[in-house]
Amino acid sequence: xxxxxxxxxxxxxxxxxxxxxxxxxxxxxxxxxxxxxxxxxxxxxxxxxxxxxxxxxxxxxxxxxxxxxxxxxxxxxxxxxxxxxxxxxxx
Numbered sequence: 567x568x569x570x571x572x573x574x575x576x577x578x579x580x581x582x583x584x585x586x587x588x589x590x591x592x593x594x595x596x597x598x599x600x601x602x603x604x605x606x607x608x609x610x611x612x613x614x615x616x617x618x619x620x621x622x623x624x625x626x627x628x629x630x631x632x633x634x635x636x637x638x639x640x641x642x643x644x645x646x647x648x649x650x651x652x653x654x655x656x657x
Contacts, residue, residue, distance in 0.1 A: 582655060587648055591637045594644035598633035 578585060606625055637644045 583652060586651055586655060590648040590651065591644040594642065594647060595633045595637035597643070598636045599630055602629040602633060 578588075580588075603626070606629065636642060
């Protein structure tokens with residue numbers, strides 16, 4: 567996700583709560599994506615085997631999709647973040 571995508575979401579004709587929910591999930595998805603990528607990189611540093619471009623591309627895709635699933639799962643970090651941020655929106 568890029569800053570332009572965030573601007574697009576903010577311009578959607580949705581309720582503020584729905585926008586906050588989407589942005590919370592996207593933020594947590596980015597967090598998980600970075601975390602998974604760094605975890606994979608740390609394993610690759612331990613293993614001297616060089617991975618191919620195709621395999622690293624596949625892992626990048628896999629980690630991205632896994633991060634979206636983790637962000638949308640029940641009781642996820644995104645839900646916790648959303649519940650905390652919605653308190654500020656209600657004030």
